[in-house]
Each structure stands twice: as C-alpha cells, then as structure tokens.
Amino acid sequence: MTLSKLVFTPLQYIGWGALEQLGPEVAKFSPSRILLITDAILEKLGVIEPIASKLRQQGYGVTLYTDTVPEPPLAVGEQLVQYTRDGGFDLVIGVGGGSAMDLAKLAAVLAGHEGRVADYLNLTGTRKLEHKGLPKILIPTTSGTGSEVTNISVLSLATTKDVVTHDYLMADAAIVDPQLTVSVPPRVTAATGVDALTHAIEAYISVNANPTTDGLALQAIRLISGSLRRAVHDGQDRQARIDMSYGSNMAGIAFFNAGVAGVHALAYPLGGQFHLSHGESNAVLLPYVMGYIRSSCRKRMADILQAMGGYASYLSEEEASRKCVEELERLVKDVGIPNTLRGYQIPESALDSLTEDGVQQKRLLARSPLPLHREDIRIIYQAAYDGTVAEPKTAPPVS
Structure with missing residues (x-):
C-alpha cells in the first residue's frame, strides 16, 4: 500500500453545546487583543454578540471584523490581512461559513509575513509561508465546508479561484456546535x-x-x-x-x-x-x-x-x-x-x-x-x- 500522510486539527470539540469550550480554549493563549472575523449577516441575526460579550466579560479585548463576503475576492483577503497586521492582535477567531473561516486562517498566518496575499497563491504565487503566525480558533455556523479542519483558504479571482494552502493554516482548535446551525435558512x-x-x-x-x-x-x-x-x-x-x-x-x-x-x-x-x-x-x-x-x-x-x-x-x-x-x-x-x-x-x-x-x-x-x-x-x-x-x-x- 502507498504511504499515506494523515493530518488532523490538533484539537476539536463537536456536539450540541460545544461552544461552551470557547472560553477555556481562549484562556490557553492569554490574549490581550482578539480579532473575531465573521460576516455582517451573522452579526445582524444576533449570533455573534453573545460570543463577543462573553469574551469581553472574561476580560478580553475583542474587535469584530465583518467586512467579509461569500466567495471572497482576492482584494477582500488583501484588505483583511493588512487590517490584521495593523491591529496588533494576538488571537484570531473565525465564526461563520467557509468564507469567514478561510479568511480567518489567511489573516492569522499572513499577519506575520511580508508581501501581498497574491504572492502566496497556489497557481501564481512565488513566496512561501515561513511560520505559523497568530493562533486561531475556528467555529463553523454551517454544515458544509469543513474549513475548520483544513489547511486551505480559497479566494476568487477574475474568472476562477485559487488557494493559499499550507499546514500553518490549520486551526489550533475547532469548535463545532450544531446549535449554531439551527438558524441557517x-x-x-x-x-x-x-x-x-x-x-x-x-x-x-x-x-x-x-x-x-x-x-x-x-x-x-x-x-x-x-x-x-x-x-x-x-x-x-x-x-x-x-x-x-x-x-x-x-x-x-x-x-x-x-x-x-x-x-x-x-x-x-x-x-x-x-x-x-x-x-x-x-x-x-x-x-x-x-x-x-x-x-x-x-x-x-x-x-x-x-x-x-x-x-x-x-x-x-x-x-x-x-x-x-x-x-x-x-x-x-x-x-x-x-x-x-x-x-x-x-x-x-x-x-x-x-x-x-x-x-x-x-x-x-x-x-x-x-x-x-x-x-x-x-x-x-x-x-x-x-x-x-x-x-x-x-x-x-x-x-
């Protein structure tokens, strides 16, 4: 049999009510500034505020970033990476569908690298990722993409898509709570x-x-x-x-x-x-x-x-x-x-x-x-x- 390489997210919680594990996982990193990446629809639906409020009550500084879109264009990724670099964050949390989680992975890793996101694309990029960047926790709100357990960030180009991919994009922890999917249309x-x-x-x-x-x-x-x-x-x-x-x-x-x-x-x-x-x-x-x-x-x-x-x-x-x-x-x-x-x-x-x-x-x-x-x-x-x-x-x- 051909040799197989198997890679798994270091830590996962999955099951009804798993979101209760977020606080203990955040505490492991002792962050002072958390960047919570999500989308405007989830914020409007009231899904995000309870999560952010609970973290703030525990003494963490939390900044919401909602300028994400489905099937994010490269420009959206470039904007978020620069925002993360400028913000002095020390933990990234991605909450949402695949696009929000993909962008969170991208921001966490590339915040500590030089150059543009375009420089790291699979098909056309010339730069290589050199280190892991910021720690990241991923929380899906849909049952579909599997982004919380992969090392891929997908971006839309003019007529197709490309990816940034490396094991550095793996989440430090993934929290999969089916309760968060109940409101999905x-x-x-x-x-x-x-x-x-x-x-x-x-x-x-x-x-x-x-x-x-x-x-x-x-x-x-x-x-x-x-x-x-x-x-x-x-x-x-x-x-x-x-x-x-x-x-x-x-x-x-x-x-x-x-x-x-x-x-x-x-x-x-x-x-x-x-x-x-x-x-x-x-x-x-x-x-x-x-x-x-x-x-x-x-x-x-x-x-x-x-x-x-x-x-x-x-x-x-x-x-x-x-x-x-x-x-x-x-x-x-x-x-x-x-x-x-x-x-x-x-x-x-x-x-x-x-x-x-x-x-x-x-x-x-x-x-x-x-x-x-x-x-x-x-x-x-x-x-x-x-x-x-x-x-x-x-x-x-x-x-």
Missing part, C-alpha cells in the same frame, strides 16, 4: 449540505484515498444523505442538525487528507465567473461529473449508493453505479437546488470559457480516478447545461 442548508456530501464522495473516489479516509467518507455519506432533507425541510430538527454537523466534519477531514477532484475543479470557474456559491456550484455539477467518470470507479460508486441507503448488494456494480448517479440527482432536486446550468441562467456561450478555466485546476484534477482533459471537461459542462448525463466515448478499465 433552507437554501443555505441545502447548498452547504451537498457541498459536504461532495467532499465525502470525492474523498472516497480520490486516487489518494486510504482506509482511514474511506471510513470517514462513508460514514459522512451515511449521516449527510440520511439527514440533509430533514435539515432543509425542518431547520429545528435537532438530530438532523447534529448528524449534519458530524457528517460535514468527517467529510472535511476525509477530503483534506484524500483530496477532492473533478467536481470541485469544475465548480471553481462557476464561482469565479458567475458568483455561484461554492455549495451550489458543487451541487449542480455533482451528478454530471460522477456520471461521466462512473466507469472508472464502479465499485466505489456502489459503495456510495449503499451508504446512501440504496441497497446496492443485490445490484451489479454496473447497475449500482448508474443508480448512484440517479440518487445524487434526486437528492439535489429534493433539497431545491437547480439541477442544470440553465437553471442558473448561465448561457451556453460561456461553456468554452468555463472549460478553459477548469483545465487550469490541475491540483484538483490530478486526484480524479478518470483523467479529465479539455475535451472531457467541455463535455461535462455541456451535459450540465443540457441536463443529460454524458459518458466517455471509450470506457476506461473498471477499478
């Missing part, structure tokens, strides 16, 4: 939930998968597929929210170690060019990418179907892999997400530019069990536009 619950499911599925079919990530990914698929519809249709369903939080967290650990592939590679240009949320970009593409690569991973797709409750044991691998794609289509539809690019008013004329940007995501494409070249990517985008699952003209060997 149905559309966001759906998009982030399918995002988490995509993480688990792509981790399981990744060429870098290993027995540890397989176990995490399959359990994440079971939890998410079994609870997402309920969480969308009844946000107060406590058990559904708990299952989604655990599933998202497991999926995050799985994909962080095994990697994601074609779905994410093709989703990045959708976010870059048309500002679709990351979750919806993944959701609309998931059945089409999986349908296209199906012949390269039939056995694993049968396993995914079984984890989703599809009773694959009495089906052949061929039948099970086809049914898996159908189940993914059904799930996306059931939670109210448009299932074609046309459903997002994306013009057919954009498919070529999406393809060109998708080809650039070599870091992600390298993990696909079926190599995806320019022609393949163009076919998948066309299928997602038309709403018809396409397959390669010549099927690769079955694995």
